[in-house]
Amino acid sequence: MFWFRNLFQPHKKNLQNLSALVIFNFLAAALFFITQIKIANVIGSAQFGLLAYCIAVGMYAEVIIGYGTYRTLVRELIHYPDRQAVLVMSSLIMRCLLLVVVVTVLLLLNIIFQTNSIRWVLICVVLAYALKALNLQPLYDVWNQMVRHSIYYMTQKALYFLLIWIIVFFATDCLNLNIVVTILLITEGVYLFLQQRWAIQKIDFRETKAYYLAVTIKEMLKKDSWIALTAVFTLSFGTLNQIILKHYAGLVELGIYAAPWQIVLGAILLVSQVSRIGNPGIARITRPEINGTQRKKFLIKYSCIMAASASTVFVPAILFPDLIITTIFSHEYASASSILRVHGIYIMVFSLGLVASQYVVSVYMERFYFISVIIGGLLSIILCYVLIPLYGGFGAAISLLLSHGFTIGLYWIAMIKHVKNVD
Numbered sequence: 001m002f003w004f005r006n007l008f009q010p011h012k013k014n015l016q017n018l019s020a021l022v023i024f025n026f027l028a029a030a031l032f033f034i035t036q037i038k039i040a041n042v043i044g045s046a047q048f049g050l051l052a053y054c055i056a057v058g059m060y061a062e063v064i065i066g067y068g069t070y071r072t073l074v075r076e077l078i079h080y081p082d083r084q085a086v087l088v089m090s091s092l093i094m095r096c097l098l099l100v101v102v103v104t105v106l107l108l109l110n111i112i113f114q115t116n117s118i119r120w121v122l123i124c125v126v127l128a129y130a131l132k133a134l135n136l137q138p139l140y141d142v143w144n145q146m147v148r149h150s151i152y153y154m155t156q157k158a159l160y161f162l163l164i165w166i167i168v169f170f171a172t173d174c175l176n177l178n179i180v181v182t183i184l185l186i187t188e189g190v191y192l193f194l195q196q197r198w199a200i201q202k203i204d205f206r207e208t209k210a211y212y213l214a215v216t217i218k219e220m221l222k223k224d225s226w227i228a229l230t231a232v233f234t235l236s237f238g239t240l241n242q243i244i245l246k247h248y249a250g251l252v253e254l255g256i257y258a259a260p261w262q263i264v265l266g267a268i269l270l271v272s273q274v275s276r277i278g279n280p281g282i283a284r285i286t287r288p289e290i291n292g293t294q295r296k297k298f299l300i301k302y303s304c305i306m307a308a309s310a311s312t313v314f315v316p317a318i319l320f321p322d323l324i325i326t327t328i329f330s331h332e333y334a335s336a337s338s339i340l341r342v343h344g345i346y347i348m349v350f351s352l353g354l355v356a357s358q359y360v361v362s363v364y365m366e367r368f369y370f371i372s373v374i375i376g377g378l379l380s381i382i383l384c385y386v387l388i389p390l391y392g393g394f395g396a397a398i399s400l401l402l403s404h405g406f407t408i409g410l411y412w413i414a415m416i417k418h419v420k421n422v423d
Contacts, residue, residue, distance in 0.1 A: 024147065027157075028154040040262070042175050043176065049256075051121070067231075128184045132192075134192055143202075164183060167179065230366075237407075241399055245388055256335060263324070264346065271306060271350065295422060314344050339397045342400075346400060349408055360414055368414055377407075386399075
């Protein structure tokens with residue numbers, strides 16, 4: 001028994017974090033998933049499709065405002081620990097400035113081009129996702145405070161769940177899209193307040209002079225530009241296809257596509273939380289003094305863990321898609337089972353892609369990362385315009401799998417080649 005205990009002793013902290021992350025985020029995902037299913041069944045596929053469309057636009061706002069810091073800030077904080085206060089404050093100021101610009105532009109475009117019937121829905125969703133871009137998750141990851149951050153995240157989902165279900169139980173007929181997005185905006189604001197308040201109190205900002213902040217912001221805007229552009233083009237995979245689907249097939253077809261996509265979002269949440277344990281580890285093993293053999297061992301273990309996490313959704317989605325869809329959703333979503341099977345494969349590919357993309361970013365291969373996403377994004381656009389008019393939601397799912405899978409394959413080729421060249 002001692003040898004077995006000693007085997008896991010060096011990884012005890014990581015295992016504790018992983019267990020807590022899985023538990024808290026599984027609960028958060030479950031609460032959100034159950035709520036979204038209820039919303040989909042109450043408001044119908046057309047209105048649910050409209051919600052999916054607004055979320056797609058909101059995700060563009062989130063990614064532009066975030067400017068790639070969700071990937072680069074962990075690396076910078078680990079590589080330059082003495083600059084923590086300056087990096088954190090500069091990152092927040094930069095994102096706040098981008099928030100003002102992006103939200104203003106989107107709201108003006110919304111006023112000009114959208115009808116009054118969907119204006120409030122789009123405004124609330126864009127603002128909610130803009131707030132998400134100000135989160136300090138990278139800082140929590142570096143501090144090894146993933147559990148605390150997950151508790152805040154679960155609090156947001158629990159509050160969203162509670163408010164929606166109070167309306168469901170006591171005034172189901174009153175549940176509409178305007179109420180849903182208003183609750184989403186309120187709960188995202190609470191989530192941001194909780195994590196910002198705790199983290200900012202832990203940092204001494206007294207030495208962060210305005211000059212150093214300005215210089216660091218300028219450095220971030222320049223250094224992270226490739227990652228920021230890449231993040232925007234990444235939306236060509238899972239987000240732009242929904243916008244194109246709405247244009248060609250309408251809100252009902254988008255709503256049917258969005259139903260199994262809720263399962264994908266839950267799975268992405270799961271594997272992304274597991275990858276939070278690995279991301280700081282990737283940053284550490286890519287330091288110059290770490291040889292290729294050590295890197296290989298870590299990457300193999302990490303890839304196996306990610307594949308195992310994805311299997312919890314991959315296997316049921318492949319084997320029982322009809323049962324899952326008909327059990328969870330109302331009859332108007334029955335045709336989504338074929339889409340779910342494709343999404344199941346996508347989750348496995350996505351989980352392994354997280355490993356390779358984290359490595360590529362950690363070794364400063366931003367240009368390759370950007371070019372890979374550009375190629376995949378262009379492929380996605382071509383496939384969407386070819387497949388969606390022919391196959392609707394199923395075509396959107398296939399275009400996502402093929403284009404993002406191609407890009408992830410490029411990440412893996414680059415990672416393997418780089419590890420071989422280390423020695």
